[in-house]
Amino acid sequence: MGYALNFNLIWRHFDKLWGGLLLSLELAVISIAIGTVIGLVLAVWYVSAGRVVRAIIAAYVEFIRNVPLILLVYLVFYGVPTVVDLAYSAPTSFVLTLSVYSGAYLVEVFRSGLEAVPRGQLDAGKAIGLTPWQRLIHVRLPTMLRITLPALSNTFISLFKDTSIASVISVPELTFGAQWINFNTFRIVEVYLVTTAMYLLTGYILLFGLRLVERRFRAAR
């Protein structure tokens, strides 16, 4: 018994963790950006579309939400290239997967936000003669954003944590860096303690930033 904590080896390899964290953030930012575009476009399309389009979008959302992310990652990285003649790196593959994955979650967030915009505001937009496109840009989206910001922040944080899944296809992000140090130093407790602290801290910083944005928007209400 008596496991003595020793962080020296962790600090010696800290560049693996630090570089991993930066890559995690990069993966998250790119995927969330693409996912946000997917989510916005599909949500706007959904609320104005007919039954067929709605069913297709709903099927996409249901599929993604009911399959574990890790499986999707395997599927895209190992599965797709064996069927079609496509070659992409592991990070690209992961960004692709997380984008489509986050898109499905964000469709739901944006859709419920769009549907929560009071009808009276849309009527007012119509009444002053705004075209449907103008009503979307100047009335519906600003109100939707205000409504969805809290849910959006939570989804973003959650997606940031999901980047750890990239380690299963050897993308050298934070969790992968932690595994590497573990395999090479066997300081399992130390490395995962430090890694956990890094996720926590980054998550808090992100959340703090997003809450600031929320507060700005709420003040402008």
Add this chain to the structure above:
Amino acid sequence: MSDATNASPALLDVRDVSKAFGAVEVLRSVSLQVKRGEVVTVIGPSGSGKTTLLRCVNFLESYDSGSIRIEGKEVGYREAGTRQRRSERDLAAMRAETGMVFQSFNLFPHLTAAGNIMLGLTKVRGKSQAEARQIAEHWLGRVGLAHKADSLPAELSGGQQQRVGIARAVAMEPKILLLDEITSALDPELVGEVLAVVRSLAEDGMTMLMVTHEMAFARDASSRIVFMADGGVSAVGPPKEILAAETSNERLRTFLARFRASHF
């Protein structure tokens, strides 16, 4: 203005408009004319179709048959007797010619009082920001809110919000202003300030079609009063005639009696 192209003397000409929500007929062959400069008030029990009629005039609601013309131009449907809906772009252009003030104000919550007024001016009327700002300030002054130009709706009282709502509508220089129970959501002490604004607009010759439960205001401000019951026009006439207690129209008499009983 466009009198040459105007076959009918009425600015707004509603003819035989009917509409059903499923099995419920909300409008039964409603006809109604409003001349330029007239203030026409629609009264009647709740559920009589007043608000629906108003919302048909700027095509926030479609209708099943009949026609609604403003300066001789069919509002929601293409000309030549077809029941083909206008394109969204055409509808937007038609709606820009009417102004509407809502019971629940419906200000855009993310825009300031001035911003609410400027949106239509810049996006629909194509005015520059500076020009729109000037017009917004002018109308905010008219409704007594010059000092609130940069306040957000949430920072305004109900009466103030509604006055911004009126300013937003009239700043577009509509041919006719539609007022949909604009004081119904207000605390009693705030009703006066809103009605005062409407009265001053009437004095300026603004053509208005309004739905209201403020009978005293209807009596003083209207050129004519339309009494609706069960989706149809039951009586039309000058205020004195319609609001007379000894009217021979039984439905109207019942409505007025009930109204007096609950308000005095």
